[in-house]
Amino acid sequence: MRGVVMYGPGDVRVEEREDSRIIEPTDAIVRLTATCICGSDLWPYRGVEPVDHTLMGHEYVGVVEEVGSDVSTVKVGDFVVGSFVISDNTCEICRSGFQSKCVHAEFVHGGIGTQAERARIPHADGTLVATPGQPDEDLIPSLLAASDVLGTGWFAADAAQAGPGKTVAVVGDGAVGLMAILAAKQLGADRIIAMSRHPERQKLARHYGATDVVEERGEVGVAKIKELTGGLGAHSVVEAVGTQESFMQAVGATRGGGHLGYVGVNHDVQIPGIELFFAGIHTLGGPAPVRRYLPELIQLIWDRKIDPGKVFDLTLPLSEAAAGYEAMDERRATKVLLTL
Template sequence: MLATILHKPGDISCEEVTDPKILQPTDAIIKLAASCICGSDLWPFRGLQPVDRPMHMGHEYCGVVVEVGGEVRTIRPGQFVVGSFCISDNTCPHCRFGFQSSCVQREFMTGAQAPYARVPLADGTLVATAEIPPADLVPDLLAASDVLGTGWYAADAAEVREGSTVVVVGDGAVGLMGVLAAREMGAERIIAMSRHESRQKLAREFGATDIVAERGDEGVARIKELTGGVGADSVLECVGTAGSFDQALACSRPGGTIGYVGVPHDVKFDGQQLFFGQKRMLGGPAPVRRFLPDLMDRVLTGRIKPGKVFDLQLPLAEVAEGYRAMDERRAIKVLLRV
C-alpha cells in the first residue's frame, strides 16, 4: 500500500510499504475512511524535532475494522471505530483516573496517513459507533481522534465553566477546536487571539465572541481592556512556543487556570512569576479516550461540526503538498482522501 514517509526535514512523500499486520493478540487492523495532517506533524517536517530515521507519519484516524487479534474482546470486524492518538489499555490506574494519555502501556499512534493502519490495544483505544456513519460525518469523526479531543482537553484542563471568560491563544486547528469546546462548556465570553481573517471567521462560527489580533504586550493590554483589567478565568494555550506560553500566563487572572496542549519548544518558567501570579496550570498530551464517547455522540447527533476545520482536501498521493500548505499557513488543516 501507499503510505506517508518523512525521510528528513522537508522531505516527505507517499511511498509503497508493506501492509500492516497483526503483531500482538490485542491489535486491530482498520481500513481508514480518511486521514489528515496534524499541526504536530510539522515539528519534524520543519526540523524542530529530530528525524534520525524514516518516520511513518499520521496519528489521527477513523474507519472500519477488518481484522482483530485473538485477545480482542470488544471490537470486531465490520465496526466503524474512532481511536485516540495515544494508545491505552483503558484499565490501568492512570486510565481509570481519566488520564489515558499516561497509560502504563502508552504508545503513540503512527502510520495513519495510509489506507490501512494497525492499532495496538484495540479494546482500550477504539470506540465503535452503533452503525456505519454517513460519509458526510467522516471528517467530523476524524477530528474527534485528536484535534477536537485536544482542544476539548485544553478547555477541560483550563476549567472552563458556565458563564466564564476564556482566552484562546493560537488560531490553528487545535485552538479553533478549543473555541468550540469553550462554547459547548457554556463560556459566556470567548476571546480568540488570531491575526488571520479565514481563521477569525471560523473562530466566530465556532463560538468566539471577540477577536484579538495583537500580540505581546499589546495583546495582553487588549485582553485586559476587554476584561475590565481583570484577565481571563480560563486560558487555552494551543501553540507550544515560549511566546504563546508568556501570552497565556499574562492573560490569565490571579487564580485563573491555563490549559496547555501545545507541545512545548524552548519554554521556560519563572518561579517567582508563577508564585506571585497565582496561576493554575494543567496540560500535556490530551487523554482523548476519556472524551471520545461524548464527542462522538455530539457529532452523530449533529450538535457539533468540527470537520469544518478541514479547509483543504487532497488525495493521499499529494500529501507533500498538504504539508507545504499547512507549513506556509495556506491551510488550517488538511484532510487526506485514502
C-alpha cells in the first residue's frame, strides 16, 4: 500500500509500505477514504521535533475491511471515524473522560501512520466510532475534522468552560483555533473573540461564530482583550498555537477566576511560575480526549448542524502530500485534505 513517510525535515515522500494486517484480536483494518495534514505535523517538517523515516498521519476516516476476533462494536463495511489517540475506552482513566491518557494510549502518528491507503487500528472497539450509515461525499471532510481538529477544538472550549454568559477569546487562527470558535458557539458563548491577522481565516472565524477579531499580539493583544472586556479579560480562553508568546498571551487574556484551555502542541514553552500563580486562573489542557466527544460530534455533522469541513482549504491526492506540507508550512493553506 502507499503511505507518507517523512525521512527528515522538509523531506516528505509517498512510497510503498507493508500492507496493514491484523496482529492482535482487538485490531481492525480500515481502508481510508480521506486523511489530512495536521498543524502538528509541521513541527518535525520544520526540524523542531526529531524525525527519521517516520510514518505520518493521525487523522482518518474510512471503511472497515477486516476485524479481529475480539472486536464487537464495529463490523466490516462500517464507515468509521477514529481518534488520533488509541484507547480501550474501558479503563478507569477512559471512563473519567480522558481517553487520551488511557492505560493503552498510543499516538496514531509514528507507529501507525494514517496518511496511507489502509491502517491497522489497535483497540478498535475503544478507538473507532461508526457513523449512522454510509455518508454522503460532502460530509466526509467534516467527519474527518472530527478525528482531531474538531475534537481538539471542542475539548479546548470545554476545558475553558465556554458557555452562556461567557466571553471566549481564542489565541490562534489555525484549524484547531477555528474549531474552538465553532465549539464555543455551539456551547452557547455570548461573545467570541478571534485573535487572527489572516484575512481569510478571519472570515472563516466569523462564519463559525466569532463576534470580534483582534489582530494584535503579545502584551498589546492582551491589552486589547481587556479593553473589550471592561478591563477584566475573557471568562474563557483557548490557547491553540503552542509558542511562548501565545501561551503567555492566553494567560494574560484570562480574567481572574477564569478558565484557560490549552491544546497547542508546545515546544520550549517556559511558564513563569510566579506569573501563573498571581494570574489566579484555572488551567486544563494537553492531548484532547477526542474519543469522548466523537459520538456527539458525528451526530451533529450527520444532522448537518455544524460544518467543520470548511476548515480544509486545499485538497490534494495522497501522491501530492509533499506539496500539501509545503503549502501549510508557507501558510498558503490552513489545512490540507488528502484524497485516496
